Amino acid sequence: MDNNAKDIITVKGLTKKYITYKRGSGFKESVKALFVREKVPVIAVNDISFSVRDGDIIGLLGPNGAGKSTTIKMLTGTLYPTCGTIEVMGYNPTKNRKNYVRQIGAVFGQRSQLIWDIPPLDSFRMNKAIYGISDEEFEERVSFMAKLFMVEDLIKRPTRVLSLGERMKCEFTMAMLHNPKVVFLDEPTIGLDVIAKHNIRDFIRRMNGMGTTFILTTHDLEDVEQLARKVIIINKGVKVFDDTIENLKKVLGAKKIVQLTLLKEVGTLDIPGASILERESPLKMTVSVDLERMPINEFMAKLSEQCAFSDISVKEMPMDTIITHIYQSKGIEQPDK
Amino acid sequence: MIRYLKIYKECIKVDFATASTYRLNFFLNCIIMLLGDIFFPLITVLIYGSGAGFEGWTVYEVLLIQSVFTMSTAIADMTFHGIMWATMDLVRNGGMEMVLILPVDTMFILMARTFSFEGIGLFAGGAAIFTIAILNIPAPSVWEWLQFLAFFISGLFVIMGIGLIMAAISFKWVGNSRIPEIFDCIRSFGKYPQSVFPKAILVFTSFLIPIAMIAYCPAAALLGRGNMTMFLMILPCVIFLLFGIFLYKYMVRLYQGVGG
Numbered sequence: 001m002d003n004n005a006k007d008i009i010t011v012k013g014l015t016k017k018y019i020t021y022k023r024g025s026g027f028k029e030s031v032k033a034l035f036v037r038e039k040v041p042v043i044a045v046n047d048i049s050f051s052v053r054d055g056d057i058i059g060l061l062g063p064n065g066a067g068k069s070t071t072i073k074m075l076t077g078t079l080y081p082t083c084g085t086i087e088v089m090g091y092n093p094t095k096n097r098k099n100y101v102r103q104i105g106a107v108f109g110q111r112s113q114l115i116w117d118i119p120p121l122d123s124f125r126m127n128k129a130i131y132g133i134s135d136e137e138f139e140e141r142v143s144f145m146a147k148l149f150m151v152e153d154l155i156k157r158p159t160r161v162l163s164l165g166e167r168m169k170c171e172f173t174m175a176m177l178h179n180p181k182v183v184f185l186d187e188p189t190i191g192l193d194v195i196a197k198h199n200i201r202d203f204i205r206r207m208n209g210m211g212t213t214f215i216l217t218t219h220d221l222e223d224v225e226q227l228a229r230k231v232i233i234i235n236k237g238v239k240v241f242d243d244t245i246e247n248l249k250k251v252l253g254a255k256k257i258v259q260l261t262l263l264k265e266v267g268t269l270d271i272p273g274a275s276i277l278e279r280e281s282p283l284k285m286t287v288s289v290d291l292e293r294m295p296i297n298e299f300m301a302k303l304s305e306q307c308a309f310s311d312i313s314v315k316e317m318p319m320d321t322i323i324t325h326i327y328q329s330k331g332i333e334q335p336d337k
Numbered sequence: 338m339i340r341y342l343k344i345y346k347e348c349i350k351v352d353f354a355t356a357s358t359y360r361l362n363f364f365l366n367c368i369i370m371l372l373g374d375i376f377f378p379l380i381t382v383l384i385y386g387s388g389a390g391f392e393g394w395t396v397y398e399v400l401l402i403q404s405v406f407t408m409s410t411a412i413a414d415m416t417f418h419g420i421m422w423a424t425m426d427l428v429r430n431g432g433m434e435m436v437l438i439l440p441v442d443t444m445f446i447l448m449a450r451t452f453s454f455e456g457i458g459l460f461a462g463g464a465a466i467f468t469i470a471i472l473n474i475p476a477p478s479v480w481e482w483l484q485f486l487a488f489f490i491s492g493l494f495v496i497m498g499i500g501l502i503m504a505a506i507s508f509k510w511v512g513n514s515r516i517p518e519i520f521d522c523i524r525s526f527g528k529y530p531q532s533v534f535p536k537a538i539l540v541f542t543s544f545l546i547p548i549a550m551i552a553y554c555p556a557a558a559l560l561g562r563g564n565m566t567m568f569l570m571i572l573p574c575v576i577f578l579l580f581g582i583f584l585y586k587y588m589v590r591l592y593q594g595v596g597g
Contacts, residue, residue, distance in 0.1 A: 073434060076434070078434040078437040078438060078592075098440045099440070102440035104438070106438045111434060111435050115355075118358070126347045129340070129346070130440065131440065
């Protein structure tokens with residue numbers, strides 16, 4: 001990405017409030033709720049400001065219910081902000097919506113643009129008509145995307161027979177047909193296996209290399225580590241971090257979480273940089289490993305010397321731990337932890 | 338405009354592809370819709386067969402009204418009525434985002450995407466009764482046919498207006514499965530000769546929600562009973578449609594989405 005690139009997205013004081021209704025559980029509460037409902041104001045996004053440079057990949061991280069999806073929906077113009085301003089490529093998404101959305105693409109990991117009963121290729125033709133794409137450009141784009149994703153045959157089969165990973169590839173193809181300058185991705189890798197995630201990430205990198213700006217929401221730190229140059233972390237509607245991935249790593253330290261199933265109970269682990277976080281049972285424990293002090297391969301070797309285990313999994317730091325680290329690094333109290 | 342026509346053509350092709358995928362379901366739905374709506378004119382035949390009926394109206398005249406009603410319903414079901422169901426569904430499950438990110442008019446794309454061939458059976462049934470009725474009344478003049486056409490289109494405006502208002506309500510009244518029943522209930526006043534209603538209801542069906550225009554006015558035109566009041570009723574039909582469009586566009590702005 002060009003370091004002198006100008007801002008393509010500018011968000012100032014973005015806020016989204018709405019009213020929901022509180023209803024208790026159980027029969028008595030249900031009957032009561034038929035007549036009286038308590039209004040509960042919710043601030044889904046609270047005074048968020050940030051900017052995105054042309055050609056960048058931005059990761060919008062946060063735990064479930066943090067306000068990531070609401071933010072991205074406001075950026076795509078599908079939800080109206082309560083207050084604040086958004087400018088994307090000079091457009092205000094809530095005004096002149098039709099002209100604005102023509103310039104952007106969007107993939108919502110839990111929603112589909114594909115039509116269930118017909119092949120993706122027919123759904124692509126629908127978007128061809130909607131975006132007014134010429135025949136030549138359509139053929140060229142479909143052929144390019146299909147080759148990139150290796151879905152040349154799949155796009156001719158009914159969508160309902162495709163796997164989740166195959167469908168996601170087709171969703172991406174559909175979202176990119178009109179060659180959008182900015183693409184919003186809401187949990188694009190949710191529910192996908194390792195290979196499918198790899199394919200999607202590879203695709204995003206390649207399209208970014210061709211100049212497309214991506215904004216993706218995720219609660220998978222790996223997505224961000226592998227794709228984004230800049231990270232914005234949101235917690236309970238408030239922005240808590242907005243910096244480069246390198247600076248996030250400095251705050252968090254290079255740590256991995258290792259989950260172990262032991263064959264025999266062990267008391268302590270005498271491995272520099274490793275500390276037991278939790279013992280779920282005598283034979284199950286979660287260990288934190290500081291990679292700057294102990295590379296993961298050396299940790300494995302030392303672990304094998306000290307204990308016998310039947311299962312091991314290496315994971316990224318959980319989102320709530322990341323949020324706690326960020327609050328601690330800023331020296332401020334974490335709200336409702 | 339050309340782009341919108343192309344989009345509509347694609348939507349028709351998609352519906353045809355879907356119908357051909359589930360052929361049995363398609364044919365069954367056509368038959369069920371036909372049987373469901375054709376039942377009403379058959380009752381009219383039975384009522385008149387037993388010696389009873391609507392005063393001042395022959396059985397063929399009443400059948401003419403009801404066949405026009407059936408054809409209007411069928412056209413609405415095929416072309417734009419689906420927006421009501423689609424909006425209710427999309428608002429409840431949060432799928433409206435996928436429509437709002439498209440660079441086209443939201444109302445248009447929802448109507449186009451819900452185009453359904455299944456109403457073709459109903460239209461054929463209505464057209465058959467219409468033909469029988471028209472062959473048993475004095476032949477209408479060209480002027481009467483033109484009046485019929487103007488009133489018939491105005492009637493479609495009314496159905497579209499009611500559908501849009503009901504769809505718009507579903508943005509606020511999320512997941513209420515009774516909305517279509519309210520729609521049907523209001524519309525069903527249009528199935529009868531309006532002269533059987535008291536004056537208060539006539540004002541309601543003529544000017545407030547001009548459902549008399551759905552079937553009664555077009556049929557009356559063919560029977561040579563068209564009058565200036567009916568022409569004046571075209572204006573509330575247009576206003577009613579414009580109000581439905583305005584309300585729908587306004588309510589889309591209030592869309593809240595669902596959790597991610």
